[in-house]
Amino acid sequence: MTSVFSPDGKQTAVTIIEAGPCVVTQVKTKETDGYTSLQLAFGDKKEKHTTAAEKNHFAKSNTSPKQFVKEFRNFSIEKALGESVTVDIFAEGDKVEVVGTSKGKGFQGVVKRHGFHGVGEQSHGQHDRQRAPGSLGNSSDASRVMKGVRMAGRMGGDRVKVKSLKVVKIFPEKNYILVSGSVPGHNGAIVYIQK
Amino acid sequence: MNAAVAFVHDQLTGKREFPKFKAGDNITVNYKIIEGNKERIQSFKGDVIKRQGTGHTATFTVRKISDGVGVERTFPLFSPNIESVELNKVGRVRRAKLYFQRSRSGKSARIKEKRMATE
Numbered sequence: 001m002t003s004v005f006s007p008d009g010k011q012t013a014v015t016i017i018e019a020g021p022c023v024v025t026q027v028k029t030k031e032t033d034g035y036t037s038l039q040l041a042f043g044d045k046k047e048k049h050t051t052a053a054e055k056n057h058f059a060k061s062n063t064s065p066k067q068f069v070k071e072f073r074n075f076s077i078e079k080a081l082g083e084s085v086t087v088d089i090f091a092e093g094d095k096v097e098v099v100g101t102s103k104g105k106g107f108q109g110v111v112k113r114h115g116f117h118g119v120g121e122q123s124h125g126q127h128d129r130q131r132a133p134g135s136l137g138n139s140s141d142a143s144r145v146m147k148g149v150r151m152a153g154r155m156g157g158d159r160v161k162v163k164s165l166k167v168v169k170i171f172p173e174k175n176y177i178l179v180s181g182s183v184p185g186h187n188g189a190i191v192y193i194q195k
Numbered sequence: 196m197n198a199a200v201a202f203v204h205d206q207l208t209g210k211r212e213f214p215k216f217k218a219g220d221n222i223t224v225n226y227k228i229i230e231g232n233k234e235r236i237q238s239f240k241g242d243v244i245k246r247q248g249t250g251h252t253a254t255f256t257v258r259k260i261s262d263g264v265g266v267e268r269t270f271p272l273f274s275p276n277i278e279s280v281e282l283n284k285v286g287r288v289r290r291a292k293l294y295f296q297r298s299r300s301g302k303s304a305r306i307k308e309k310r311m312a313t314e
Contacts, residue, residue, distance in 0.1 A: 002200050003252050004207050008229060009276035016199045174202060187197070 001182060004168065014168050014178040017098075019193060021084040021175060023063045028071075038075040040085055041066035042190075068190055076195070087175050090195065094167040100184035100191035105156035109133075114150040160184040204251045208273050216255075218243050218293050219286030219306050224257060224270060225278040236278050239268055242286065242306055244293040248272075258296060260304075265297065285309045 003013045026039035041058070043066055050058075050065040058065050061082040077089060090096065110116040110133040120129035133152070136145045162183055169178040183191055216222050223240040241259030244267070248254055253272040258265060270277060286306040296304055 002203065002250070003271075004203070005271075005273065005275050007275065009227070009274055011271055011274070016203055018199065169203075169207065171203070171206065174199075176199060176203065178203065 004178065012168060012180055013182070014180055015183050017177045017179060017183070017191065017193065018175055019090075019177045020086045022086075023061060023066065024079045024081055024083050024085065025058060025061045025063065025066070025069065026071075027079070027081055035073065036075070037071050037073040038079060038085075039069060039071045041069045043067035070192060072192075072194075087170050087172055087177055090167050090170060090177060090193070092167055092170055094195060095164045096167060096179060097161055097163050097194045098165055098179065098183045098191050099159065099161045099194070100189055102156050102158050102160045102184045103186050104154075107153060108155040109152045110150060113152065113155045116150075200250070208251050209275060211273055211277075213272075213280040214282040216243055216280070216282050218245055218291050219288030220282060221284035221286065221306070222257065223281040223283060224268075225280070226270070227276040227278055229276075240283070241266075241268075242293070242296070244296055245291070246272075258293075260300075265300075285311070 001013060001015050003011050005011055020042065022040035022042045024038055025041045028035065028037045028039070030036055041063065045065050045067040047055075047065060054065060063082065077085075079085060105112070109131050111118055111131045116133060118130045119132040119134045120126040122130065133150075136149055136151075162181070165179040165181055165183070167177060168180050170176070171178075177193070179193075185191060220243050221241070222243055223238050225236050225238050228235050228237050239257055239259070241257040244256050244258045246253065246255045251273050254269050255272060256267055256269045258267045260266070285308065287309040288306060293306075296306075
């Protein structure tokens with residue numbers, strides 16, 4: 001992330017995303033597959049890390065082996081096998097959704113994980129309940145902890161979608177898209193952009 | 196710096212030529228104010244109490260006493276609205292963040308000037 005200035009001096013926090021060029025490696029149609037979609041591939045990988053099945057699959061679209069493959073259902077633009085999809089499909093000012101995997105936070109307590117406020121205060125004789133979850137449920141009626149009660153545990157590393165991010169700027173020569181705000185994941189993480 | 200970040204700022208952010216200043220220095224910031232379609236320049240003179248951040252998102256904070264009230268203003272270093280920065284005095288201070296200035300007033304709030312030999 002970084003930030004850019006508009007001509008009138010307003011500062012906007014932006015994330016730079018290298019979007020494409022993605023190669024169409026498969027076209028699914030209503031007749032053959034029952035639904036329409038495009039399979040896009042991005043990022044080269046070495047020949048020796050590619051299985052024979054994958055090699056054949058990429059050979060069909062006349063491309064080198066790719067690292068990431070993702071199917072997009074009901075793609076709004078018609079593309080043929082082997083054609084590439086670039087940043088040109090987006091325009092400055094568009095609202096987009098970005099899907100990615102959030103940063104792993106490890107085993108976290110309920111205050112960080114679920115936004116609980118803890119139990120008790122710092123003073124008045126209390127000392128060790130500030131980040132506690134409190135009661136887990138009722139006593140005699142139920143006599144058990146209900147399913148789905150929010151507790152401590154692994155946090156992060158989930159699929160996260162961030163909606164209505166604005167496309168601030170596009171650099172077609174480098175395939176960079178600048179979207180306002182932050183996107184899920186660490187630096188260099190792979191994300192999907194949808195309009 | 197990340198190559199992508201460097202490229203983006205190379206394209207979008209203009210070059211800034213300011214005198215070298217640090218915390219403790221007394222500077223004047225000439226800042227463009229846009230009112231409707233009129234533009235005027237306002238100057239803000241005071242002591243730099245901190246420089247914060249790196250690269251193109253760096254900022255600096257200037258503190259002055261205005262009518263007996265302390266006023267602080269933070270400027271993004273690469274803001275296109277900064278017309279110019281003048282260095283009035285170089286201060287002699289021992290730390291990079293001068294937050295202790297906030298609890299001081301009058302004589303004790305003065306910053307000693309660093310005098311250098313001129314050619």
